[in-house]
Amino acid sequence: MITILLFARMEEEVGSSKIEANVSGKTIADLKSWMQATYSLEKELTQCMTAINEEFATDADVIKENDVVAFIPPVSGG
Amino acid sequence: MIQLTNDPIDIQAVVNQVTDRNCGAIATFIGTVRELTNGKKTIRLEYHAYESMAIKLLKKISQEVQDNWPDTNVAITHRLGMLEISEVAIVIAISSPHREAAYQANAYAMERIKEMVPIWKKEHWDDGSKWIGDQLERVAYKEGKPQ
Numbered sequence: 193m194i195t196i197l198l199f200a201r202m203e204e205e206v207g208s209s210k211i212e213a214n215v216s217g218k219t220i221a222d223l224k225s226w227m228q229a230t231y232s233l234e235k236e237l238t239q240c241m242t243a244i245n246e247e248f249a250t251d252a253d254v255i256k257e258n259d260v261v262a263f264i265p266p267v268s269g270g
Numbered sequence: 271m272i273q274l275t276n277d278p279i280d281i282q283a284v285v286n287q288v289t290d291r292n293c294g295a296i297a298t299f300i301g302t303v304r305e306l307t308n309g310k311k312t313i314r315l316e317y318h319a320y321e322s323m324a325i326k327l328l329k330k331i332s333q334e335v336q337d338n339w340p341d342t343n344v345a346i347t348h349r350l351g352m353l354e355i356s357e358v359a360i361v362i363a364i365s366s367p368h369r370e371a372a373y374q375a376n377a378y379a380m381e382r383i384k385e386m387v388p389i390w391k392k393e394h395w396d397d398g399s400k401w402i403g404d405q406l407e408r409v410a411y412k413e414g415k416p417q
Contacts, residue, residue, distance in 0.1 A: 199320055200390040201401040241386075246323040248386075262320055262388070268402040269317070269324075269348060269389030270301045270360050270380060 194255055196223075197262040202236050216259070220244075221251040223261065240265045272328040273347040274321055284361040287345035293365035297372035299380055301360040303353045313394045317350045317359065320388035324348070331382045335364065338378070339371040346379065348389060359391075 196211045203209045215223050224237045241264040242249045255261060271287045281300060288296055303315045332344040345363045353359055362379050366372040383389075392401050 264388050267388055268391045269383050269387050
């Protein structure tokens with residue numbers, strides 16, 4: 193299992209800040225497709241950054257068992 | 271020093287963190303909650319963060335500043351939670367031997383924060399609430415991560 197963290201608008205759309213999924217061995221791009229199919233988040237997913245274990249990741253990066261993947265919508269600190 | 275806090279920011283305390291007898295300049299940036307944005311009235315702002323990663327990236331930015339402008343000291347405190355109009359959301363204090371580096375480094379740090387630190391503000395407008403993306407709405411993260 194992996195843990196997926198959601199923030200801001202994505203957290204509200206899904207209704208949860210943390211979900212678990214059985215997607216280890218797949219890529220971030222695969223995970224995005226799964227999220228899109230499961231939660232209808234198309235626009236949000238194309239705009240967000242992704243992090244694996246608090247390091248920015250790309251669509252090609254592969255997710256391992258027990259990883260924490262965070263979807264990071266456009267940030268607006270400051 | 272890097273800090274996220276739910277309490278009001280003590281600006282002087284942030285400045286004190288970078289006071290250095292070999293520095294003749296301290297540049298401070300104070301970000302506050304603005305009421306009007308393009309004619310829309312904000313009632314209050316709510317800041318949320320992916321805290322552990324935000325701290326990590328603020329430390330990285332702090333290191334970038336010190337790599338680019340040697341002999342600087344950096345302190346950044348960002349407020350989280352609900353803020354009223356004119357309250358302080360962020361304080362960046364940077365000291366350096368001479369003023370030019372402090373000015374430049376401070377502007378650099380703020381730009382980097384706006385690019386990549388996972389902190390979000392939710393605007394509570396008088397006509398409803400909305401999460402703000404990047405404020406210029408021009409970032410699409412085509413590569414899936416910041417530059």
